[in-house]
Amino acid sequence: MERILVTGGAGYIGTHLVEQLLSQGHFVRVIDNGTFGLSGLRPFYGFNRFEMQKGDIQITAHLRKAVNNIDKVVHLAGIVGNPACSFDKDICNEVNVVATKRIFDVAAKGNVKHILFASSCSVYGYGDEVFTEESKLNPVDYYAETKVKGEAIAQSYQDDLAVTLCRFSTVFGASRRMRFDLAVNGMTASAVNRGKCVIYGGQQW
Numbered sequence: 001m002e003r004i005l006v007t008g009g010a011g012y013i014g015t016h017l018v019e020q021l022l023s024q025g026h027f028v029r030v031i032d033n034g035t036f037g038l039s040g041l042r043p044f045y046g047f048n049r050f051e052m053q054k055g056d057i058q059i060t061a062h063l064r065k066a067v068n069n070i071d072k073v074v075h076l077a078g079i080v081g082n083p084a085c086s087f088d089k090d091i092c093n094e095v096n097v098v099a100t101k102r103i104f105d106v107a108a109k110g111n112v113k114h115i116l117f118a119s120s121c122s123v124y125g126y127g128d129e130v131f132t133e134e135s136k137l138n139p140v141d142y143y144a145e146t147k148v149k150g151e152a153i154a155q156s157y158q159d160d161l162a163v164t165l166c167r168f169s170t171v172f173g174a175s176r177r178m179r180f181d182l183a184v185n186g187m188t189a190s191a192v193n194r195g196k197c198v199i200y201g202g203q204q205w
């Protein structure tokens with residue numbers, strides 16, 4: 001059994017990840033400030049291998065408490081997507097960049113052995129080719145810029161602990177914390193509720 005901290009564990013991806021980690025027999029702690037509520041984690045309250053910490057990744061004291069006795073961290077928490085990030089770039093920078101640095105700092109000083117950082121395929125921008133880890137980064141919006149900065153922070157800690165960067169593509173499907181700002185989910189919701197599936201551009205694949 002490993003002891004795993006999931007930041008942003010109450011979110012769209014996090015609520016699923018928590019379920020999977022618990023079903024694999026791990027101890028899971030979540031730190032999340034509940035921006036979209038915490039009800040997606042309700043099924044796990046009462047499990048003796050689950051701990052919920054309502055807290056903010058911007059606050060060092062909250063992070064220290066969160067990483068206490070933790071082996072591995074999955075860092076999902078953040079302000080997600082360009083519309084949300086552009087709404088207030090300063091806050092987005094504080095949460096996605098400054099707090100990411102703080103998490104790596106606190107983890108490196110504690111006993112954490114491994115951190116996974118949730119980056120995004122948006123670091124590649126647009127292009128016709130198939131992108132790989134070797135492709136040149138081309139962030140075309142503020143959200144993507146914060147992910148590129150987050151990756152650089154993560155890489156700068158590689159001598160202190162094991163670091164994994166994952167550049168997720170756009171996730172789709174149902175979750176306990178539903179997101180309808182994602183392309184396929186938005187199209188599906190619009191098709192069901194309005195009888196229309198709106199696609200901007202039309203040439204993308």
Ligand SMILES: NC(=O)c1ccc[n+]([C@@H]2O[C@H](COP(=O)([O-])OP(=O)(O)OC[C@H]3O[C@@H](n4cnc5c(N)ncnc54)[C@H](O)[C@@H]3O)[C@@H](O)[C@H]2O)c1
Nearest residue numbers: 008010011012013032033035056057077078120168170171
């Ligand atoms: N969903 C996707 O398609 C997708 C694609 C690429 C990358 N990602 C990345 O994966 C991660 C998770 O995405 P998601 O879709 O689950 O988003 P989400 O918005 O559902 O989850 C983010 C969670 O972070 C929490 N959070 C935000 N600010 C916080 C703070 N200051 N302190 C503590 N918690 C805070 C929110 O309350 C929320 O529960 C993000 O880092 C995102 O950039 C997601």
